[in-house]
Amino acid sequence: MPLLMLKDLPRYECLLEAVRHHPDLDPSACEAYLNLLRAGDEAYSRSEAFLGEHDMSPGRFTVLMLLYDKLSGMPRDQTPADLADKAGVTRATMTGLVDTLERDGLVTRQHDPHDRRMMLIQLTPKGHSTLEAILPGHFQQMAAQMAPLSEQERKTLVRLLNKIAGQTRALEPVEASPAAAS
Amino acid sequence: MPLLMLKDLPRYECLLEAVRHHPDLDPSACEAYLNLLRAGDEAYSRSEAFLGEHDMSPGRFTVLMLLYDKLSGMPRDQTPADLADKAGVTRATMTGLVDTLERDGLVTRQHDPHDRRMMLIQLTPKGHSTLEAILPGHFQQMAAQMAPLSEQERKTLVRLLNKIAGQTRALEPVEASPAAAS
DNA sequence: ATCTGATGATTAGCCTCCTAACTACACGGC
DNA sequence: GCCGTGTAGTTAGGAGGCTAATCATCAGAT
Numbered sequence: 316m317p318l319l320m321l322k323d324l325p326r327y328e329c330l331l332e333a334v335r336h337h338p339d340l341d342p343s344a345c346e347a348y349l350n351l352l353r354a355g356d357e358a359y360s361r362s363e364a365f366l367g368e369h370d371m372s373p374g375r376f377t378v379l380m381l382l383y384d385k386l387s388g389m390p391r392d393q394t395p396a397d398l399a400d401k402a403g404v405t406r407a408t409m410t411g412l413v414d415t416l417e418r419d420g421l422v423t424r425q426h427d428p429h430d431r432r433m434m435l436i437q438l439t440p441k442g443h444s445t446l447e448a449i450l451p452g453h454f455q456q457m458a459a460q461m462a463p464l465s466e467q468e469r470k471t472l473v474r475l476l477n478k479i480a481g482q483t484r485a486l487e488p489v490e491a492s493p494a495a496a497s
Numbered sequence: 498m499p500l501l502m503l504k505d506l507p508r509y510e511c512l513l514e515a516v517r518h519h520p521d522l523d524p525s526a527c528e529a530y531l532n533l534l535r536a537g538d539e540a541y542s543r544s545e546a547f548l549g550e551h552d553m554s555p556g557r558f559t560v561l562m563l564l565y566d567k568l569s570g571m572p573r574d575q576t577p578a579d580l581a582d583k584a585g586v587t588r589a590t591m592t593g594l595v596d597t598l599e600r601d602g603l604v605t606r607q608h609d610p611h612d613r614r615m616m617l618i619q620l621t622p623k624g625h626s627t628l629e630a631i632l633p634g635h636f637q638q639m640a641a642q643m644a645p646l647s648e649q650e651r652k653t654l655v656r657l658l659n660k661i662a663g664q665t666r667a668l669e670p671v672e673a674s675p676a677a678a679s
Numbered sequence: 680a681t682c683t684g685a686t687g688a689t690t691a692g693c694c695t696c697c698t699a700a701c702t703a704c705a706c707g708g709c
Numbered sequence: 710g711c712c713g714t715g716t717a718g719t720t721a722g723g724a725g726g727c728t729a730a731t732c733a734t735c736a737g738a739t
Contacts, residue, residue: 355537
């Protein structure tokens, strides 16, 4: 998410000042929200840059991880629909990701023998070794970014983030006012 | 940041298991990292959906906010370069954002009388009223998403997120190994 | 046996952002 | 006064996501 947050967040005094004109503004909520977006964006951008050094995009990396068995314990091949669902993208997007991975020889596509509508995607040896070449650095990136936090602080952070994520999902139906439904 | 994180994050036991194969994996760091990305992404997506109802994108909204004086206390017009810098996008991207906003009549472009290289972007009355129509709902969105957190928890969250963001910026030069510099 | 509806994958076209190349203008040395 | 250098803004082209429409296949009803 490259945008919506400013490079320099407004100071808290400015938020307090702004409440006078905008009674709906909750200063502490706004501050927490903006900091969440910024921290998430910076962490994401950094991983994206790291993956980019290995000719890898976040999307393609996610697909390889889903096909990689050592972490998840599910060694079998998966369909594009499964992968799209787990990765949180549309099937159309997954088609494009698999196209690129197949072109680079990291995965193969095969028809499911029992249902010819479905494809089975599997990791090639090259895909496997490519992933294992990237993973140590990826894990080190995560560890380095979280290094300033103690174990206790990490647990607290996860707890607070889960409260927010749960709330966000609970609110989900965002379409209330048919304002610009064109 | 639509991708890189899974819809369902791996359980903590799986991470502990995975350490056996990947000594670089720090389970608590990984868990905190994945939760940060997911919470940030969900909050962002929700705001994006809300803005979309008003024919507004995060980028265009950010530009309007930067030109809006009541929050920042800087009433004067700004150049595209300023705006790009504050919004954290390239100047080329800012050109596109201003193009759209100008087409919709929300901002105007004028040449700086003292330096004809520069443009001055200013909010039109229509831009002003459009923004003020969106802001209350936007602030309510933020408040609703942060509602489960107490004031104390919000302060803790901001403190922890700032530690991470500071660390991420400190690590910044990500290009260490010329692996796939093609 | 065939038609109908559902499901999986793909294609086509759009939006937003990016980098890189280009144009227009300002300023300082000669 | 002219020319090279630097700066502001724009244009052109690419990557990655999305939605909507299309094609292929299966499964069940007639």
